[in-house]
Amino acid sequence: MLEIASGSGQHVCYFAPHFPNVLFQPSDMDDRYVKSINLYIDHFKLCNVKQALKIDVRNDISSWNLPIEFQPEQIDYLLSINMIHISSNAAVDALFKRAGSLLSSKHGLLITYGPYATNGEITPQSNIDFHRSLLSTNPEWGLRDINLLNEKAAISGLYVQKVHDMPANNKMIIFGRQPVS
Template sequence: MAYLEEAKGAKRHAPAALRNREPILGILKQELPEWGLVLELASGSGEHALYFAEHMRGLEWQPSDPDPQALASIAAYHADYNGEGGGVNLRKPLQLDAASPNWPVERADAILCINMVHISPWEATAGLFRGAAQILSGKNLPLVLYGPYFEQQVEPAPSNLQFDASLRARDPRWGIRDAEKVDTLASEHGFTRSARYEMPANNLMLVYRTA
């Protein structure tokens, strides 16, 4: 995800976050539990975590990212929210690489991952489901993915084909994934896809749940 420098300190701004946050929030209100801890992987600028924490105050939000600049941006938004904003349900960010076998989180009630699967090696998605299986310890707990996907029997949007080509040109390990391949990976770790939502700009939200 591309960031634009903000005038204030370490904060970064992701234009896509402003465009898609309301549609994503609408689905999260349907799919996430009313209470508990939500772990967000690849939080990027931190704007999503801030927005969702503001609008779902019954949930505690744990943002994370492997990138130091992203972590600094998240921490800056966290400081404002927990200071001037009066919020208490947004935690400080954790450095977490989805591909790592050891996550700095012992348990969660839900996991959210926005725009990571196509901008990372496949090993990161495999690590995402492996780690999620370890920390989502209850039944019917959600793992929610957002981003572009290719699907069998669905004609791909030309913009997604172009985007996929540009991603692979930047890094051959990146690219839009086949939803069915993600489903297979999910099942290997005890997850079943429970919902599919069409989102703006030819994106999808895929919801997987523990058995």
């Protein structure tokens, strides 16, 4: 599982012991987070987590220095937690483009987590307030609509396979490969 925008490393360190047969590759574009992730990995002595890579999803995959296990069309899962609402449009577009190139052709899944709008509507009020706060920080940030994300995904051969409601008004969206006709 390649994780894009791993942040501090808390998520990969939580998931790794629960999925001992999965090899995790965390990453982040911020050097401070890469260092934090690696400290977490070392502290918890996680055998199924590789050292974090510095990856900016907007950059070409060839610059990512991915290990042999994570080459294009060989990745089963690409995970992105709490990235989409605090990213530029270019980064969101790049996430889908890179997923289209990296995920295995039959069973690859892009899994995203965070707050989203649904059919143009943001609920509850706390998410509306959060969206406004994000926009005031950066006009390119904010809660993206699931339909818009599905359109972006389709360009890279992906589609919304399933949406799960999660705690704290978040959602997990699973994008799968478009069926080949």
